[in-house]
Amino acid sequence: MAFITAVAAGGILAMLADTMIPEAFEEHHNLTGLTASVGFLTAFTIHHLGG
Numbered sequence: 001m002a003f004i005t006a007v008a009a010g011g012i013l014a015m016l017a018d019t020m021i022p023e024a025f026e027e028h029h030n031l032t033g034l035t036a037s038v039g040f041l042t043a044f045t046i047h048h049l050g051g
Helices: 002-020 022-027 032-050
Strands: none
Touching: 002 032
């Protein structure tokens, strides 16, 4: 169940990035959502490892 929730959250985050960051979406159409999701996952991981 956690995996399904994580995939859904990643999809929503990618959709928000594509909608809210139009300049990045225009320039790098295919990678905008993936990059935002990976960045969020990295920040989340660093936060939990450090604290």
